[in-house]
Amino acid sequence: MPIVSPEKDFEKIAAKLVCESCGNGFDCGANVGECWCFEVEVTPEILTELREKYKNCLCAKCLPVYPKKTLD
Numbered sequence: 001m002p003i004v005s006p007e008k009d010f011e012k013i014a015a016k017l018v019c020e021s022c023g024n025g026f027d028c029g030a031n032v033g034e035c036w037c038f039e040v041e042v043t044p045e046i047l048t049e050l051r052e053k054y055k056n057c058l059c060a061k062c063l064p065v066y067p068k069k070t071l072d
């Protein structure tokens with residue numbers, strides 16, 4: 001096994017995206033099936049809404065608070 005830091009590896013494969021909600025840049029690995037956003041718990045309803053509203057997933061700041069904002 002080659003010694004590669006997980007962070008470096010992630011940066012190599014992750015897409016550089018701009019959050020459509022706040023405009024901040026962030027990395028998303030959804031295109032390679034490995035992303036922190038998979039760990040964020042959202043209901044299927046919220047997920048559908050997000051897909052309709054945004055082309056890509058949101059940044060680590062916006063995605064976790066999105067369900068709370070909507071359900072408030």
Ligand SMILES: [Zn+2]
Nearest residue numbers: 019022059062
């Ligand atoms: Zn954001």
Ligand SMILES: [Zn+2]
Nearest residue numbers: 028035037057
């Ligand atoms: Zn993502």
